């Protein structure tokens with residue numbers, strides 16, 4: 057019999073649209089002779105809606121999944137999910153969600169509580185991975201190199217009596233200029249600015265504070281951007297790293313999703329065998345340090361001048377279209393998109409059975 061898989065997409069996040077595109081790709085590529093799909097869309101208010109068969113057919117025909125209202129999904133703690141008080145038959149939930157309330161441990165904790173197996177990283181690794189400051193602090197303790205950074209909160213900001221010009225002088229003397237201003241928990245480059253001049257700082261802070269109360273101010277590295285896919289629960293495997301070659305000032309939201317010429321992916325990346333091995337090892341270690349399970353894309357900077365390798369961040373639910381970096385790097389390592397989906401489902405079921 058087929059396994060009943062819920063594809064969860066959308067969400068109350070800056071990456072709502074990206075999630076719909078990723079989910080469309082998962083739905084079209086998953087082995088439908090093995091899995092029966094139930095589509096559940098989360099709208100921008102956070103309400104869950106079960107979609108009917110016609111929506112599934114439309115997605116299979118090529119469109120991105122929509123979120124049609126009508127059948128609100130309810131939690132039935134300890135039992136699963138229902139519609140109108142009727143329990144849905146579900147074997148596993150596949151959250152194809154990026155960013156807040158999806159990639160940050162919240163939906164993972166919710167699924168643990170209602171008692172459903174799910175694909176992808178668990179609560180701890182998701183939460184840690186989403187918090188760029190916490191993740192960097194942890195990696196630094198583990199002896200993995202990260203770029204110099206400062207944490208800056210809204211509270212600090214409101215208590216400051218200083219002008220952006222003074223802040224710019226302070227930060228650029230500590231971190232160098234330009235530097236990056238980022239929301240601590242976000243993704244797809246939303247809210248991120250590269251600050252070169254004092255007059256750019258006020259706007260950069262505003263933009264970042266729109267997405268989070270905590271920010272990360274970080275040294276800008278003149279670097280090649282290398283990414284590495286990792287997969288597994290207890291045994292972690294890594295795949296040949298890839299390189300993102302951005303044609304923009306940096307790999308920003310528009311370079312990722314809007315401008316078809318915004319970035320070129322080179323897989324595998326042109327690296328020496330020694331650097332390749334080092335990056336793969338660091339990726340596995342970084343994931344293990346977070347208690348990772350399921351999958352992650354670990355992003356690196358390789359300094360163009362010194363050759364130093366820094367871990368930038370992990371994404372526990374990276375962009376997941378069939379042309380996205382994560383599945384492409386798995387493919388380069390011999391694991392097709394369809395097999396990758398099988399494996400993620402298997403890993404999710406395995407973790408669940410070991411816990412219950």
Ligand code: ATP
Pocket residue numbers: 203236238242243244245246248274275276277278279281302306307308355357368369371
């Ligand atoms: P993702 O979509 O991968 O989740 P994100 O929103 O979590 O992205 P980052 O990966 O931290 O954000 O940064 C986005 C991009 O900004 C990087 O890919 C890189 O191009 C640029 N960038 C960020 N930090 C730095 C840095 N310290 N030095 C140089 N470039 C940087």
Ligand code: MG
Pocket residue numbers: 242243244369370371
């Ligand atoms: Mg990220």
Ligand code: MG
Pocket residue numbers: 154155242243244371373374375
């Ligand atoms: Mg991300």
Ligand code: MG
Pocket residue numbers: 355369
């Ligand atoms: Mg990134």
